[in-house]
Amino acid sequence: MPAALIDPDKTFFGTKLITTGIVVNTRLVTTAPTSWNDLLAPELASKTIMAHPLYSGAAVIHVGTFAQHKDFGWPYFEKLARGGAIAAKGNGAVIEAVARGEKAYGVIIEYMAFNAQWKGSPVSFVFPREGVTAITQPVAILKTAKNLDAARAFVDWQLSEQAQHQSVAQGYFPIFDGVAPPKGYPAVSSLKILSGDLRDILAKDEENKKRFTDLFGG
Amino acid sequence: MSGSSAIAVPARSLFSSEAALLVLVAVYIIVLGLWPLGRLFVESLSGGASGEVLGLLFGQWRSAAMHRALLNTLESSLLATLVSVVIGTATALALTLTDVRGKAALTFVALLPLLVPSQITALAWIELTGAGSPILAPLGLAPAPGATNPLYSVWGIVLVMGIESSTLVFLAVRAGLRNVPRDLVEAARLGGAHPLRVTSAVIMPLAMPSILAGAALAFVTSIGNFGIPAMLGIPGRYTVLTTLIYQRLQGFGPRVLGEVAALALILTVLAVAGLILRALIVRRGGFAAEPGAPLDPFRLGRSRVVVELLLWIALAGIAILPLLALLASSLAPALGVPLRIDTATLANYRFALFEQESTLRAFANSFVLALAAAAVSATIAVPLAYLTVLRKNPGARVLDLLADAPYAVPGTVLAIAVIIVFLPPIPFTGVSLYGTLGIILVAYLARFLALALRPAVAGMEQVPKNLDEAAQVAGAGVIRRLRAVILPAVAPSAAAGALLIFMTAFNELTVSVLLWSTGHETLGVAVFFLHYEGNSPAAAAVAVISIAVTLALAILTSLMARNLPQGVVPWRA
Numbered sequence: 001m002p003a004a005l006i007d008p009d010k011t012f013f014g015t016k017l018i019t020t021g022i023v024v025n026t027r028l029v030t031t032a033p034t035s036w037n038d039l040l041a042p043e044l045a046s047k048t049i050m051a052h053p054l055y056s057g058a059a060v061i062h063v064g065t066f067a068q069h070k071d072f073g074w075p076y077f078e079k080l081a082r083g084g085a086i087a088a089k090g091n092g093a094v095i096e097a098v099a100r101g102e103k104a105y106g107v108i109i110e111y112m113a114f115n116a117q118w119k120g121s122p123v124s125f126v127f128p129r130e131g132v133t134a135i136t137q138p139v140a141i142l143k144t145a146k147n148l149d150a151a152r153a154f155v156d157w158q159l160s161e162q163a164q165h166q167s168v169a170q171g172y173f174p175i176f177d178g179v180a181p182p183k184g185y186p187a188v189s190s191l192k193i194l195s196g197d198l199r200d201i202l203a204k205d206e207e208n209k210k211r212f213t214d215l216f217g218g
Numbered sequence: 219m220s221g222s223s224a225i226a227v228p229a230r231s232l233f234s235s236e237a238a239l240l241v242l243v244a245v246y247i248i249v250l251g252l253w254p255l256g257r258l259f260v261e262s263l264s265g266g267a268s269g270e271v272l273g274l275l276f277g278q279w280r281s282a283a284m285h286r287a288l289l290n291t292l293e294s295s296l297l298a299t300l301v302s303v304v305i306g307t308a309t310a311l312a313l314t315l316t317d318v319r320g321k322a323a324l325t326f327v328a329l330l331p332l333l334v335p336s337q338i339t340a341l342a343w344i345e346l347t348g349a350g351s352p353i354l355a356p357l358g359l360a361p362a363p364g365a366t367n368p369l370y371s372v373w374g375i376v377l378v379m380g381i382e383s384s385t386l387v388f389l390a391v392r393a394g395l396r397n398v399p400r401d402l403v404e405a406a407r408l409g410g411a412h413p414l415r416v417t418s419a420v421i422m423p424l425a426m427p428s429i430l431a432g433a434a435l436a437f438v439t440s441i442g443n444f445g446i447p448a449m450l451g452i453p454g455r456y457t458v459l460t461t462l463i464y465q466r467l468q469g470f471g472p473r474v475l476g477e478v479a480a481l482a483l484i485l486t487v488l489a490v491a492g493l494i495l496r497a498l499i500v501r502r503g504g505f506a507a508e509p510g511a512p513l514d515p516f517r518l519g520r521s522r523v524v525v526e527l528l529l530w531i532a533l534a535g536i537a538i539l540p541l542l543a544l545l546a547s548s549l550a551p552a553l554g555v556p557l558r559i560d561t562a563t564l565a566n567y568r569f570a571l572f573e574q575e576s577t578l579r580a581f582a583n584s585f586v587l588a589l590a591a592a593a594v595s596a597t598i599a600v601p602l603a604y605l606t607v608l609r610k611n612p613g614a615r616v617l618d619l620l621a622d623a624p625y626a627v628p629g630t631v632l633a634i635a636v637i638i639v640f641l642p643p644i645p646f647t648g649v650s651l652y653g654t655l656g657i658i659l660v661a662y663l664a665r666f667l668a669l670a671l672r673p674a675v676a677g678m679e680q681v682p683k684n685l686d687e688a689a690q691v692a693g694a695g696v697i698r699r700l701r702a703v704i705l706p707a708v709a710p711s712a713a714a715g716a717l718l719i720f721m722t723a724f725n726e727l728t729v730s731v732l733l734w735s736t737g738h739e740t741l742g743v744a745v746f747f748l749h750y751e752g753n754s755p756a757a758a759a760v761a762v763i764s765i766a767v768t769l770a771l772a773i774l775t776s777l778m779a780r781n782l783p784q785g786v787v788p789w790r791a
Contacts, residue, residue: 025554028364047364054469092752093453099553099752101349101363112752119552120561217455 007138014136015158017173017188020051020062022126023095023113028104036072036128039105045083047104049097052087052216053209058109059091062133064201064208065194071130077215087216099123111171114184131192136175235696236605240613243602247617251624251664254635259486261638262479278480287462288484294375294447294458295440301380302436306387307429309533314395315417317515318526329789330537332385333768335725336445337746338761342540343369343378344449345547345758352546352557353539370454379446381536383439387432389788394428395421400511413516427499434496441488442628444728445742449749459485460630460728467634467732475638482631489628541765548758566759577760579737580744583655587740588723591662592716595670600712603674604704608686618671625668629728636661636733653735661729666722670715673786677711678704680783710778711786717775718787721768 006013022039024032028047033039039048051059066072088094094106095113099121106113110132113125139158141151157163164174171182177189201208266273278284309328313321331339346353347360348367354360361368368374398421406416444460451461463478463485518525549562570577602621605614624632640651640660651657681704689699705712727742734743741764748757779787 027554089452090750092750095752096553096749096754097366097453100367101554102366104364116553116752121552121554123554 012138012140013155013159014138014175015163016137016167017134017175017191018058018137019110019127019132019134019173019191019193020058020107021110021113021128021132023098023106023108023123024126025098025101025104026122026124028101032124032126033105034126034129036076036130038128039085039107040076040079040083042083044105045080045085048080048083048085048106049094049103050080050085050087050107050216051091051094051109052089053212055089056091056109058133058135059107060205060208061135061196061201062107063212064204065133065196067204067208067211068196068200069194074211077212081215085216087212095121095123110173110185111182114182115171117184127186127191129192131194134191134193134195236609236611239601239696240605240611240617243598243605244613244617246598247621247667250660251632251667252620254639254664255623255627255632257638258479258482258631258635261476262483264476266476274476274480275483278477278484283457283462284481284484287457287459287481290372290451290456291441291458291460291485291488294372294379294451294456295437297372297376298379298383298440299433299437301376302382302384302387302440303429303433305381305384305532305536306389306432306436307391307425309384309529310388310391310395311417311421312525312529314392315413315421315513315516316518316522316525318518318522318529320526324529324533327533327537328388329385330541331382332789333721333772334382334541334765335727335742336379336382336443337449337727337742337749338445338544338725338765339382339540340378340446340449341745341749341754341757341761342544343374345754346540346543347374350554350556351543352550353543355556367453369450371450372454372456374450374454375447375456375458378450379440379443380436382443382446383436384536385789386435386439387429390428390432390435391425394425394431396512397428398424398513400513403513416516427502430499431496434492434499438489438492438496438626441485441492442630442728444630444731445746448731448746459488460628463630463634464731472637472641475634475641478634479638482628482634485628486631489626489631493626544758545762547755548762550755553752553754566755567763569756570759570763574756576736576739577744577748577756580739580741580760581763583658583738584724584726584741587655587659587662588720590659591666591723592670592719594663595667595719596674596712596716598667599670599674599715600705600708601700603671603678603708604686604700607675607678608681608683608704618675621671622668624664625666629665629726630732632665633661633729633732636664653738655738658730658733658738658740661733662723662726665729666719669719669722670712673711673715673718673782674708676783676786677708681707710782714775714778714782714786717771717778721771721775725764725768 022033022036033044039045051062053059053063063077066076067074088097091108091112094108095116097103098106098108099116101122110125110127113123116123117125139155141148141155145151159175161176161179164176164179168174168179168182173181173185173188173191175188177187181188262274263272264274265271266277270276312318313324313328318324334342344367345351347369349355349361349363349365351360369378402420402424403416406420407413411419441458442460444464447456447458447461448464450456451458457465459481463481466474466478466481546557548566549564550557551561551563551565555561571581572578602614602617605611606618636657637652640657643650651660685703685707686699689703694702725742726740727746730740730743731746734740739747741760745757745760745764748754748760775787776789
């Protein structure tokens with residue numbers, strides 16, 4: 001299991017991996033970007049759409065992680081906003097806009113892009129070379145749980161190989177290297193995950209949402 | 219229904235059973251509709267966290283987001299009303315005053331937007347006007363690739379909302395033109411005035427009250443619209459009051475109920491202002507003359523073909539093209555893939571009908587909700603109409619007026635009112651309706667009673683009063699009279715009302731989008747969220763199926779309407 005998925009004091013465990021990267025419309029884009037910074041060029045930024053942290057949990061982590069990151073920080077989003085990038089509501093609106101060709105680039109969770117691609121939409125997904133941000137759909141047991149045995153059994157099952165195969169069938173990255181990812185996904189071990197300080201992201205949640213909303217509207 | 223045994227019925231106190239019936243109906247109307255609305259207003263006028271007098275209301279009044287939403291609501295609704303007046307009046311004039319052919323078909327097309335719910339209309343227009351439009355792109359008329367859909371703007375909302383409410387203006391103006399005194403028009407024509415002059419100088423001034431009344435109704439409908447500003451305005455960053463309330467509740471949950479109640483109060487004030495305006499116009503503009511004979515249509519002569527062609531192009535463009543784009547999108551294999559014969563697929567229908575559980579559930583839930591709302595509302599409407607019309611019961615008359623309130627306020631307002639009252643557990647049971655299908659049903663029962671009541675009243679007015687009195691003299695109690703004498707006479711009207719409710723409730727979104735929960739989705743919510751999740755082809759497939767159901771029911775209702783009194787079916791000539 002990648003270290004980024006495990007809570008340091010083992011209070012909760014990630015059950016699957018949902019990463020945020022870049023989706024491009026293959027009819028509008030011949031050379032796909034390879035770096036997050038490629039999107040900052042004004043001619044790309046003006047054709048870019050992102051999910052909004054007020055409406056998407058993955059976007060909360062994405063924006064929170066970038067805001068902390070020494071190579072990105074808030075100047076990254078300020079440049080995107082200046083270049084004309086817009087924030088949609090959820091990830092659904094991002095894939096709508098990119099697949100329909102209303103936007104050329106989108107910042108989105110990977111399985112939505114892959115699902116659309118499998119169905120035949122003119123899109124492809126890029127894992128930028130700096131890495132992707134990730135959410136893990138964690139599972140935990142409440143201190144006040146009444147049926148501890150059943151809770152343990154459920155958590156064990158969630159972390160079992162069988163459950164991982166099930167989430168792969170739904171189009172999610174597995175958390176174990178031993179379980180093959182969905183068709184077209186890179187191996188989990190090859191992924192570079194930009195992990196942030198979750199406590200800090202939580203502490204700055206309201207502030208981050210407000211700053212993002214100031215830049216992109218809400 | 220043999221009455222031979224009725225003679226021996228003991229002389230029960232007729233007064234008390236009639237009173238009991240009245241109390242029953244009153245409790246129903248008060249508990250489901252009036253009490254929640256009353257609580258909403260009390261809540262919205264409370265002090266809030268600051269404890270300041272009217273704190274919640276002032277808090278919202280000072281918020282910049284509210285100001286923008288209020289201004290946007292007024293702007294988009296007024297402009298949409300203007301669009302609806304132009305389209306509705308022009309269509310009504312052409313179809314009522316001239317000798318164009320195929321009036322029945324043209325009327326059907328003109329009224330088609332009435333049958334299509336807002337979220338589906340918006341989705342259809344998104345498909346029609348996007349860069350990948352299956353209809354405009356092959357003609358070279360679609361926006362360039364990479365361009366955002368132009369409908370994601372105030373103009374998109376104005377256009378689509380205006381088209382939708384043009385049906386209300388059309389119906390109002392058509393009814394008004396029927397009441398224009400024939401003698402006046404004949405006199406003007408005999409005096410040698412040109413038809414255009416007769417129209418502008420004689421007919422238009424007489425029809426003006428109907429136009430204004432239709433406009434007021436279009437305005438009230440527009441400010442309460444959720445589906446169109448949600449689908450077009452949220453991506454376009456154009457927030458109106460209904461979408462602001464939705465976003466606040468969606469983002470923060472029931473803890474902001476007080477704040478959204480204050481927003482709902484503002485929305486209610488706008489709606490009530492529009493309705494009062496309408497009532498004033500209707501009262502002042504009332505025609506003294508009898509409806510009389512219909513006007514002789516103006517002969518258009520050689521220009522008739524041109525007018526017919528223009529009407530067909532305009533109405534088909536407004537009502538049919540978007541639906542064709544929706545159909546094309548539902549057959550496309552994936553978003554952004556142009557529809558071709560060799561790629562057309564039924565996969566989206568398979569997905570919606572067999573694969574995705576939540577969509578399947580939504581069909582079942584909406585069917586059950588619509589059926590229950592239709593059956594229960596018709597059952598309540600008949601005795602209330604009976605007490606109002608035949609018994610002239612003063613209490614029933616008041617109830618008859620009050621039953622309109624939950625339908626007159628915007629659906630968003632009613633939904634919040636219902637949450638406020640039915641979120642806490644019901645007294646003595648410990649059970650909360652929140653998070654169940656029950657809370658949606660309660661809201662539907664409150665909202666749609668008015669739709670059953672109008673046809674029931676219209677039907678009841680055709681029942682001879684002495685029929686009821688004869689049965690009463692023969693000793694039949696009020697329940698027995700209702701069952702054996704009244705019901706058979708008004709059953710067709712009541713059934714038409716029930717069908718109207720079913721059609722409306724089956725596709726309802728505004729109320730259920732605030733009340734649904736996992737496992738308790740409605741069809742409107744399914745379309746809305748399939749689109750939200752980026753699966754528009756599946757949303758289109760669900761939409762096509764629900765339109766097919768609605769159209770079939772509308773045709774059934776129209777067939778029934780041939781034997782029904784005027785005023786039972788709203789779109790009937």
